[in-house]
Amino acid sequence: MKHLVREDGTTNGVIFPKAWCRAKTLSREQPLRLVLIATAVLLVAAAMLLIHAPVFSASAGEQEYQIKSGDVIQVIIWNESEKPIEVTVSADGKVSIPQVGILNVAGLTTEQLRAKIVEKLKETMTNPRVSVYLRQFAPDPANRVYVLGQVVKPNWYELQPGMRLLDALWLAGGPTPLADLSQASLFDPKSGNRTVNLKKILDTGDMSLNTALSPGAVLLIPESKNEVTVVGFVTKPGSYRFQKGERIADAVAAVGGPTQDADLRRVSITRKSGQTLAIDLEAVLREGKLSDNLELEPGDVILVPQARNEVTLTGEFQHPGTYVFKPGQKVLDAVSLGGGLTTFADAPQAYITREGKKIPINLEKITSGEDMASNIPLQHGDVITVPSGAKVVVFGEVAKPGVYSIKQGDKLLSVLTQAGLPTRDANLAEAGIIRSGDGQSTSVVKADLRKLLTKGDMSQDIPVQKGDIIFVPRRGTRVEVGSVLSAVATLRWILW
Numbered sequence: 487m488k489h490l491v492r493e494d495g496t497t498n499g500v501i502f503p504k505a506w507c508r509a510k511t512l513s514r515e516q517p518l519r520l521v522l523i524a525t526a527v528l529l530v531a532a533a534m535l536l537i538h539a540p541v542f543s544a545s546a547g548e549q550e551y552q553i554k555s556g557d558v559i560q561v562i563i564w565n566e567s568e569k570p571i572e573v574t575v576s577a578d579g580k581v582s583i584p585q586v587g588i589l590n591v592a593g594l595t596t597e598q599l600r601a602k603i604v605e606k607l608k609e610t611m612t613n614p615r616v617s618v619y620l621r622q623f624a625p626d627p628a629n630r631v632y633v634l635g636q637v638v639k640p641n642w643y644e645l646q647p648g649m650r651l652l653d654a655l656w657l658a659g660g661p662t663p664l665a666d667l668s669q670a671s672l673f674d675p676k677s678g679n680r681t682v683n684l685k686k687i688l689d690t691g692d693m694s695l696n697t698a699l700s701p702g703a704v705l706l707i708p709e710s711k712n713e714v715t716v717v718g719f720v721t722k723p724g725s726y727r728f729q730k731g732e733r734i735a736d737a738v739a740a741v742g743g744p745t746q747d748a749d750l751r752r753v754s755i756t757r758k759s760g761q762t763l764a765i766d767l768e769a770v771l772r773e774g775k776l777s778d779n780l781e782l783e784p785g786d787v788i789l790v791p792q793a794r795n796e797v798t799l800t801g802e803f804q805h806p807g808t809y810v811f812k813p814g815q816k817v818l819d820a821v822s823l824g825g826g827l828t829t830f831a832d833a834p835q836a837y838i839t840r841e842g843k844k845i846p847i848n849l850e851k852i853t854s855g856e857d858m859a860s861n862i863p864l865q866h867g868d869v870i871t872v873p874s875g876a877k878v879v880v881f882g883e884v885a886k887p888g889v890y891s892i893k894q895g896d897k898l899l900s901v902l903t904q905a906g907l908p909t910r911d912a913n914l915a916e917a918g919i920i921r922s923g924d925g926q927s928t929s930v931v932k933a934d935l936r937k938l939l940t941k942g943d944m945s946q947d948i949p950v951q952k953g954d955i956i957f958v959p960r961r962g963t964r965v966e967v968g969s970v971l972s973a974v975a976t977l978r979w980i981l982w
Contacts, residue, residue, distance in 0.1 A: 553591050553599065555579055556624025561603065564615035572621055585610070596620055631699050633658035635707035636665035645703075650696045651682060654705050664727075666710040672697070673704040711784045716741045718790035719748035733779045735770055737788055747812075749793035758785035794866045799824040801872040802831035816861045817847055820870055830891050832875035838862075839869040876952035880905040883912035883958045897947045898933055901956060908935060913959045919948060920955040 553559065553575060561571045561583055573581040579592025586606045591599050600618040607614035630642045631654050638659025646653075651672070661667055667685040674680075674697075684707075687695045699705075710727065714737050717723045721742025728737060734755060744750055750768035757763075767790070769775035797820050798808045804825030811819060817838070827833060833850035849872065851857035876894075878901055881887040885906025892901060898919070908914060914935035922928050935958065937943035950956070 550595060551620065552593050552595060553620070554624055555592065557620060558622035559591070559596075559599070560619040560621040562617040563603075563607065564617070565607075565611055565613075575624070629701050631701070632704045633707075634704065636662045636709050637707050638662060645699060645701055649699050651684060651699065651705065652687065652696050654699060654703075655684065655707075661707055664709050665707045666712075667707065669708050669711070671704075671706040671708070673706075674700050675702045676700050713784065714782050714786040714788060716788045716790070718788075719745045719792050720790050721745060728782045732782050734765060734767065734782065734788060735779050737782060737786075738767065738790065744790055747792050747795075748790050750790070752791050752794075754789045754791075755780060756787045756789070757783060795864070796866055797823070797864050798869045799872075800869060801836075802828040802874055803872060804828060811864050814863060816863050817849075817870065818852060818861050820864055820868075821849065821853070827872055830874050830877055830889075831872045833872065835875075836870065836872040839871065840865060840867070878950055878952070878954040878956060880956045880958075882917075883909045883960050885909060892950055892952070895949070897949050898956065899938065899947045901950055902935075902958075905956075908939075908958050911961050913961045913963060914939065916963075917956075917958045919950070920957065921951060922953055 555575050555577050557575045559573050559575065559581060561573070562568060563571070563585065566585065571583060573583060575581055575591055580588055580590050582588050583603065586603055589599075589602060589606075591602075594602065596618045600616050603616050603618065604614050607616065625644045629645050631645050631649065632642045633654050634640045637655065638661075640658060643654060643657045655661065661684075667688065668683050670682045670684045672680055672682045682697065682705075683695065686692065712730070713725050713727050715725050716737050720738060721744075724741060726737050726740045728740075734753070738744065738753075744767075750771065751766050753765040753767040755763050755765055763780070765778045765780070766775065767778070770779045792810070793813070795811050795813060796808055797811055799806050799820060803821075804827070806824060809820070809823040811823065821827065827849065831849075833853070834848045836847050836849040838845040838847055845862075847860050847862075847870075848857055852861050875891045877889050877891055879889055880901060884902065887905065890901055890904045902908065908917075912935070917933050917935045919931040919933060920928060921931055931948060933948050934943070934946050938946035
């Protein structure tokens, strides 16, 4: 058996008996039979060629056409098989051909590509015979539609004749679970932008809304807007996507529920319209008050505020101000929040103002542990006041001049001891106290510290009073009352 050989040396794949192929041995008595056989052979060969014929003939235009990305190329290697190999040129201009490998074909003509394949095949094959055809041109970028957003396969797709909205949606794999089909957007180069309700098409079957697409159309499927935002004192503040029919309590539960500091009685919800509504969520949860458990709407913002546990500290605190306290905290905790008391604090005279009533609290005994019963729990709105105690000024020849607190019954020696006692340069005999009886009149009370300190004359240990100015002059000097008052004028606001 033999293949019939063409003029170019190739065969058509049809097999005949050897005797039929030996034309020279045929007798002259069989001319009609030979003609019939030849005709049959030509018909079969023509049919085989038609089966494998490419879409495009090798016209002069095709011979000059340069291959580009997206083109479909048909290659036939006659030496091996008459079955065509079809490959699509990749985005980087390459194709992969069996027995040849990967070739960069972008910019080549079909003839140049054929020659390149032949060169490659010569490495492993004798006298390779190759045909190359352009099977299909790359899709025209201008003839595309784009499906983007919440679809399974967002991409561009070649526009087919008669393609409509739903066709494009299904080509893109359909919507994702987050898609809002009712608010899809369509940009059409002919008609511009508009909103299309794909959900209505699917729900009602109204195909009059299933618009035909134009080249360059963009279908955008947005994410569902059924979201509310929950902020404030909840476990996981943030956005929550809800289902139709869910309510405020559902949203708060979805973000982990309220924290211990949350004030469920003062929850608020602000709607897209700008309207803010007060919600008693505690009544909803504990009492089943459904009227406050409003149904959610897209764009709602739910605020769960902190419970109003605030106490105000005034007077002789290191850091007066308003502070937030935790449930169960007490008076001593409030003192710590304020940084403790100043040295001028009259701790025994402290008090709490609560709902208009004055409650005495002896902070001196509370802090010392003598009266822990007065260390009462705090309530929202409490005001704790610590008044200033009696103060005196000590200046001159003492180790630590300054302002000192006194208690009832304190005397000169105890104050001088706080001030570090007189220095070696002190004029002990000329010491004294400048005292203002009514804030206007001033008198000087002499105190001979030499007798007090060296001889133990306790008659010189004069009781001190609020606002006293104790002076100890320098040795060899006398003290003028006027100059003393001028020197301490800047301190008088502390004393009176």
